[in-house]
Structures are given as structure tokens and as C-alpha cells.
Amino acid sequence: MRKSLMRITLRQLQVFRAVCESRSYSRAAEQMALTQPAVSLQIRQLEELIGQPLFEYVGKKLYLTEAAEALLRASGDIFDRLESLDMQLSDLQGSLQGQLDLCVESSAKYFIPHLFAAFRRRYPDVSLNLTVVNHAQAVRRLSLSRDDLLIMSQVPQDMALEFMPFLNNPIVAVASLEHPLCDEGELHLQDLTAYPLLVREKGSGTRRACEEYCHQQRAHFPQTLEIGSLDAQREAVAAGLGLALLPRHAVHLELRHGLLRELPVAELPLYRSWCVVHVRGKRLSPVAQAFFGFIREERAQISALATRFSGTARLPEAGIPT
Template identity: 75%
Template sequence: MRKYLMRLTLRQLQVFRAVCETRSYSRAAEEMALTQPAVSQQIRQLEELVGQPLFEYVGKRLYLTDAAEALQRAGADIFARLESLDMQLSDLRGSLQGQLSLTVESSAEYVVPHLFAAFRQQHPEVGLQLTVASHAQALRRLGVSRDELMILSQVPTGMNLEFMPFLTNQIVAVAPAGHPLCQRERLSLQELTDQPLLVREPGSGTRQACETFCHDKRAHFAHTLQLGSQEAQRAGVLAGLGLALLPRHAVSLELASGRLCELPVAELPLQHSWCVVHPRDRRLSPVASAFLAYIRGNRAAINALNLSL
């Protein structure tokens, strides 16, 4: 290893990480409780050490250079190793401590708090850093190894990933209470296509799955309204804007209270599984390993938990 790299400091890497995440020197300064000149100085020192520029402006937007992307990946590995060391030392003291870094696809955001709460009953000193992202955003995070574990509904190929299906995700058609279709005993998917359909934004895993399913069934909805989240879809259905295809767990309370009804569509529910995912070549921290082991050993109980939400 070249000796100049030994002069890198953790503080410099922390400042650099903040600039990468915020794409702004001023916002990074606020986050780090520093002045903007102090942030600029730390970045200049890093650039002198690596011998290459780390950031460049195109218009008013800050972009990472190739050198910055390489340093970002190395920094993520370093901080992950330090977090893992902290957890291992805690483990040696007889208790599992540390923070689980977990990104979940937005369709799973209602289930994960219940899942983590059950895990935390066994390990009460473990914290959680939870990021909710669209499917497309989650894939971008995978590309830079931002998280130890992810929960995805569709696992990409060609990315050297380990994955384990652990929870059934049933997508159903829902309508507002009192909708004429709620009185039917049986429907086909084709019979819904003259109704407005509320859909997620492009890049949503649920939207991709539903579009593929409808295409395969030759069910083409003439009128769609694009909403930016499951919450907006659910609120839109309640407001009478149209129908939606949603994970059953995401509308379980509304179905139980009668505010929404699940339409008896013969082709539904659409069955998928959520998977816990991690890069195959990344060494997991004790907390991440314990969470993975908990899921592996409790899949039946986790599915029962999902049904009771």
C-alpha cells in the first residue's frame, strides 16, 4: 500500500462522506457542525493525498469523480469494519450491541418495524438505521454497498448477491367501501379495466410486478393516475379516485374496519416473496448476522406475524 494513504484520517473520511451524501459543501458543514471553509479544507487535503480531484461542478450540481467513487466505496468498507469491530467487542462482553443498517423497499415498510421489534425482544441493545427506498433507489444503494442488508421484492441478477425469501407478499385489488364492484361475488381482472387505476411512480417494484402481471393477463387499464407512494394510493382509493393493486398488509387496517374492500378477482392475489439480500462478498457484522439468523430460524412465525397485522 502506498504510504500517502496512511495519512488519511477518519475525520477526513467522515467529512468526505457527508459531502457525497448531501452533494453540497454547505449542507455537509451543517451536518458535521463545521464551517464551510473547514469542509473545503478537509476535501482539499484529501485531494492532495489521492492526487486527483474528488468533485466537479456541472452547472450548479456537484458530481463525484471516478476517484471519489472509489474513495466512497473504500470509506464505506472502513466504517463498516469499525462498526463490526464495535459489535464484536460488545459480543465479547456478553451482549449483542450496535446498529443494524437496513434498507427496505417501500412496499415492505409496514412489516419491517414489527419484524425488528420481534428481533429486538431477543437483543434489546441493538439499534436500527432504517432507510425506505423505491426499488430503483435500493438497487443504486446496492451498487455502492451502502447497507449491510436489504429487503427487496425482486432480486436483481448479475450483482453477486445472497438472498433468502422469507415473507409472502400478496398483492390484491382494493376499492372504497360502497363501490358497486364490492357487491360482486367473483370478478375477472379484465372486468376492472374500465375503472381508473391508481399506480406508483416508475421505479417502484410493486408497479413493475403489477404491470408485468397485467400484461401477461392481457388486462390493459385505459385510465391510470400516478401517485408517489403506497400511502397516497391508499388515500386515493379511500377518496374514490379509483382502484389500486396493493400489498394486502399495507391496507389490512382499512380492510378490517370496512373502509376498503378487497375485490374477489379470480386471478388475484398476486403472490411474491420479500427477500433479505446482501452482497455475497461482504462480511456481515455480528448484528446483521444475528438478524439474518433470526429471519432464517423464524420464517413461519414471521409469516404468521404478517397475517395478523
């Protein structure tokens, strides 16, 4: 190993990572509570130790060199190991401490905070960094191994992953209270196709699952409106813009308080399993291991939590996702 690399300090790496994240010396200085000349000095000293430039300007934009990309990966490994060490030392002292970096698909964002709250009652010194994305973004984050764990449905089959199904995600048809179909009895998916269907953006796991299922059931919707988030989709249904196929957990309050109506469609609910996922071979931190174990061991508690969001009877146990 080059002796110069042994002189790199953690502070220099922190400043370097701030510049990489913000793509700006001035924003990195603000983030690190430093002056811009101090940031420039730290980067210049780091470049002298590395022996190569780390950044270059093209026009007014700051870009990472290949050396910077390599250093960014190495620094990530270093800080991950230090975080893991901190957790292990806390564990040796009899208390689990540290942060769980958890990424969830948007359809799970309503339930997962309650699940983490149950976990935190057992481990009160654990903190949470929660990132909410759609399915396509979750897959990209998996390929980069950016998070400790992910909560997703439709686990990719072409990636080396470890996953565990733990809860069903029922997708139901919902309408405004004034919708004509609310006066009908039992319906079929085909009955819904005469009305506009509100769908999520491309890349949404719920949209993909519903499109595949409707295709299987030969239910084709000629009128669709694309709505870019679950919350906006829910409000658009309430406004009378159309029907939607939504996770029941996302609309449980509206259903419970009579703001939306779940339509009695014979082919629904459509069940997909939420799974906790990580890249196979990934070294999990003690906090991530504890959260994974909590999900595996506390199925009864998770099922009891889920009944608050179901609006119906107790949900069946989750199976292998399809």
C-alpha cells in the first residue's frame, strides 16, 4: 500500500463525500460548517495524497474523476465498517444502537413506520433513515446496495438476493361516494372498464402488478389518467376523476371514515407480498440483522398491526410473492 494513503484522515473523507454528494464546494462547506477555502484546502491535500485530481469542471458543472469514483466507493466501505463497529461495541455493552437505513416502496410507507415503532420499543436507541421510492427506483438502489434493507413486492428474479415475505399487500378497487358503481351489487373487473382508471407513474410496482393482472383477466381500460403518487391518486379518486386500484393500507382511513368506497369486485383483492430484501452476501449491520430477525420472529405481532390497516377481517399469512 502507498504510504501516502495511510495519511488520509477521516475528516478529509467526510469533506470529500460532501462535495461528491452536493457537486459543489460552497454547498459542501455549508453542510460541513466550514468555509469554502477550508473545503478547497482539504480536497487539495487529499489530491496530493492520492496523486490524482478528484474533480474537474465541465462548463459550470463539477464532475468526479475515475479516481474520485474509486475513492468514493472505498470511503463508503470505511464508514460502513465504522458504523458496524459502533453497533457491535454498543451490543457488547448490552444495548443495540445505531441507524437503520431502510428503503421502502411507496405502497408500504403507511405501514412500515408502525412496524419500526414496534421494533424500536424493543431497541429504543436505534434510529431510522427511511427512503420512499417506486419499484423501479428500489431495484436500482438494490443494484447499488445503497441501503441496509429494502421493503418491496415483486422481488427481481434476475438478481442475487435474500428475501423474506412477511405480509400481504391487498390491492382493491376504490371510488368516490358519488360514483355510479357504488349503487351496484357484486361487480367484475370488466364492469369497471367503462370508467376512467387512475394509474401511477411508469416504474410503480402497484401499476405493474395491476396491469399484468387486468391483462390476465381480459379487463382493458381505454381511459386512463396518470397520477404521480399514491396520495395524489387517492385525492383524485375522492374528487371524482375516476376509479383506482390501490393498496388497501393506503386508503384505510378514507374507507373507515366513509370518504371513499371499496367496490365489491369478485376478482379482488389482488394480493402481493411485501418482502424484506437485501443483496445476497451483503454484510448486514447489527441493527439490520436485528430488524430482519424481528420481522422473522414477530409474525403474530405484525399480523395484529396489519389489521389496523385492513378495514376487513384479519389478513392471511403472506406467501411467496408472484
